[in-house]
Amino acid sequence: MDFDYDLQQQEIAVLKSIFADSFHQHSTKKVVEENGDEYYKADIRKSREEISYDPTNEDCYFQMKITLNLPEDFKVKVKRSDLVNNSISTTTTTTTSTTSRLSLGHAGHDEKKEDESEYIEYAIVSLPCLSLNFQYPQNYPQESAPLFQLSCSWLTIDQMERIVEHLDTLFDKGELVIFKYIDWVKDNALDYLGLGNELLLTNDPINSDFELIGSRAQWEHEYNWVSMLSVLPRILSHNSHESKRLFSLNSHTCPICYCDYPASEMTILQCNHFLCNECLSATCNINIQSKNIQLLKCTEPDCPQTFDINTIQHAASADNFAKYQDLVKLSKGYTKCTNCPNGWAFIDVHTQSTFCSNCYFSKCLMCTNGFHPGVYCEDVGRAPTPINKANLMVKRDKSNQKLKDKIQEFQAVKQEEWKNRNFMDRRCKPCPYCHMMIWKYDGCSKMACTNCSTKFCFICLKIIQDYSHFNTGTCQLFELETPVPVFTIPTKLIQEFTQQSNDCGAMKCLRCRSLIARYKFNNHLLCFSCKTEMCYQCKTIINSGTKHYTTSSCQQHGDPTPVATTTTTQPKTQ
Template sequence: MSAGPSAAPPATVTNSNASSHKMSAMGFEQRLRLMCARARQIDDEAGTGLSESERQHCLEEQREEIEALQSIFDTDFEAIWLASSATSSPPSPTSTFAASASQGASSSSSSHDSPPSPTASFTTAPYNSFLIDIRIAMPSPLLVVSSPPTATSSLSSTPSSSSSTTTTTSSSSSSSSSSSSSSSSSSSSSSSSSSSSSPQPSTSTTSASRQPPLPPPFLISHLPPLRLLCLLPHSYPSASPPLFALLSSWLSHAQLARLCAQLDATWQQQSGLVVVYTWAAWLGEEALVCLGIGQELRLLGGGGWGEVGGEGDRKGGERQKKKSKDEATCPCQDAPAAYCRAVPEGMSLHDDLALLRRWSKEMDDRHFRASLHACAICFSQKPGLECVRPACNHAFCTACMSAFAEALVGEGNLQALKCPDTKCRAPLSYDLLRSLLPHELFTRWEQLTLQRSLDAMPDVVFCPRCSQPCVEDPSDHHALCPGCFFSFCGMCREGFHRGKTCVTPELALKLMKLRQQERTLAEEELRKQKDLEQQVLSLKLVEEESVPCPVCSTSISKSEGCNKMICPTCGTYFCYRCHERISGYDHFTNGTCVLFEAAEIDQWEMQMAAMGAANNQHHRPPPPLGADGRPLPARRCPNCRQFNHKEARNNDMHCWSCRTRFCGMCNQVMRNVYHFRPNGCRQHTDD
């Protein structure tokens, strides 16, 4: 068997026992039971025409396909045991009927009285089943547009859903009966459902009118996965296709039926070959193309059985015509509803829209956390786990955004709490600020926000006793404090005086204008107060760290260097220690003041020593070696005291550090070439 192309389709496979988010565990088990019963019927029909070698070949093909899918999708498969009705009854819905494929019949023996022997019939072996979550490939974002439910969609969708539910119950209760009783039960269920669904349209229309308004169109970059439930009959792939059900929370029954028909066509083209991988790849890559969904996804109200369309499903007549055509070609149209393979999981239009938005947001966040982003503040590359993203989708590292938010909240400048990007001024959300700010600053932000909101309300005044916000009656300006229960007039801030005019209309107008100006200037006053605090701190620092010029009194501070200062304003020279005006360096020679402080000298010597050590380490030549391989004796330079070595027995030495010329015998500095004489130092020696 071929495992398919090397590149796996955008799909993941999960355990078949995991129930979907819209389907209960009981409904999931019931669907698997019905698929097992259907597989038994197929195997009973196909098994008579297959030889033993062909049966073994089918099982071998299934095992190879399972191994290939496991290597591609990295998942576990289930072997579901289906006992013959002649030997034992089917297990109860609450009993365990699924076991690991590796355990086989040993696991199934715990659920049945008589375990099968190796020579058991072809239809009593365990069935392999699996559930694949197929991720839909989207070349570009989709615009989701929703439409409210109409009376036509309610009339057409309600009986279909009711008939499906009723027939499912009928089919599950009579799975072991004859085909004639099953068809009569199905027809009776259909008639009863159609008769019971007559009052449905008015109820559906009334409930739709009471629903909240639909959200505006929005863009999504990821779609929830399609769910492909497969069960492999024993005659697959030689004589029969795999049984499957296609589940979706955002597609309608008609569209799922269209996809099911395409899967059937693929099986007809590749009959006798394994097709599950081909199905998964086609659904992931071509499902939107098959449904005509390009740049826009339109959702109609009416539940999961309503119509979900693409760009071409705008007109009602075309939509109804397409729906009728799809349902007519649905392979499960004439079969019992329990065997219907197109299973829409959507419950309501609002739930489906919320699911689409939530899924796209979660996938976007997952991709954001798994990638690197350039912070627009510090311009450094940070992983997504160390970054935050406002609603405008600009990425910033958490450290920069925290410092940005803390500085603005500390200053009280709440109006600047927006996206730091120069071309975007989107406000920062409540949740983002709560994650960036510490508890104290976040509490301050809440208080300032509340205070400014109250200041913006024209009917809110503050109690003159306890400063609590109060609501003023605009008719008579009466206000009652909820804190101290003081009843006062909102105009004059005195005790309330009903029926008496406290101020003239002209004065009342002036007071109202003054109150409005106070609210408008509240932010400016807060900023001025903050600037004043900064000025006080600056003046305090200037007084502690600077000295005044003896001529113009300009405050001057020394960062480093000598104590001879020059005023940048008037150009006066003065001593930094005694603040006296000086002209040269005689003040530091004859007086008590020193030119350099001891700490300055120590710091300078440390810097020079560090620079000299680095320079010496870099420029020092390697010592010459003697005949025994050891370094020759070194002479110290009489000037800088650095070690130097003789070269070629020559006592005329030049210091490598300070370039001083000195004698290697007497260690004296040489001023001329006449140092080496017959009665003096010799120029060449062997030491």
């Protein structure tokens, strides 16, 4: 019988030249070792040059990796309840689902993470490939179709069997058919299975026992996979790699500066939106400087993706990155430790104390002295200052009525104090949340604190959210008086303030511009508003406490006659 190896060889050559890297040859070689042991060794030839067709070798088969053409808005859907249950059920799947959580943000292109939606959707640009393994029977293509087997990780065996059955119908006697198979699977398989533009992965357990060795449809799975849901991490990681590869092939136009850059000079975010490195740096630096860390996010309007900390570290300058970390800590309710230079103290709202993890110093928020649990500040002989009392935020502890009353009482005292201070112009008021002095020189009475971004009414100093406050109450959105011209207040204030503090001297806080009086010629000043320490002599911010006076030329107790020492100075209140 005359077999047509020529035609077979011809087809192999064509496939080799068209598909190159996704076309492999598999065979097994018998290896006999010197001691007589025999074993079979898999021989996989991937390179185009090495593939050679030898019709006499029956072990040899060819493998074609087929990457499907996906519609543009293709999505993989997962039932939310499935994903949650899956992570709890078994230990083996916990690992897979944690990876899926991680890549959840990774591939979260147009993904909607709203809690009410039943499905979680992942936008997918590329699915892992299908493998078509085939072997030529001797009488191909004249008499019989090639022997083939289909395997894939993300289709069920039923689905693959349907494809296999359809492929059978494509063969006509005498025709080379492999290319036709590949073409059909690439373009039509998804539609044929009725998947359209979404693939639903279910949690139904798959029993792999019934898999037959000779079956023409094989599920490519790992030993601990239990359902189609286990494929999700593989799909997502493949998609993320593939989309990165596709992205790196071309140059792209930055949506901000409209310049074209190669992919290497652009940053692609987890949401698959991208921008050029220059614009990324500018976004980071400008927003950190203006303290709007909530704007460090994807620049696409309505995209909720935030920059991760590595992106910010690379993009922002070193100064700004340090500033950013401080801002993040402030926004998380930490406060700078007053005891050590680099420490950050967390605020314990129940005991109204702070604790620094660096120097282990614990401070009472009432009297700013060391923490004294279970004892009133008055009882330990340290009367709390009105300002520090008012520093306590009422909203921190709503349950304790007694404390609340006390705070309000002190706040009232403090407000009265502010009103009475003739040196304090009406245009400078403390923020009701952090007590930073805020100076209004223009605009409406809805103010945003430059320190903590709290929005408040400048007239009644209440924390507000929107403009409705000005419609309902007595406060006017615009005050009738013309604003005080810029830069005239401070000098006048300093003069008046200096007189009141017995000519001991006063200076503006270098950080928040509050006025601080020098007390008994002590040059170590502590800002009552933002708790910054400063030296009155060299007018710099001190981070090292009173050590400054032993290491520099400044003297702690200044000019004429040194008086009894106090390490930290409270502003003189009347």
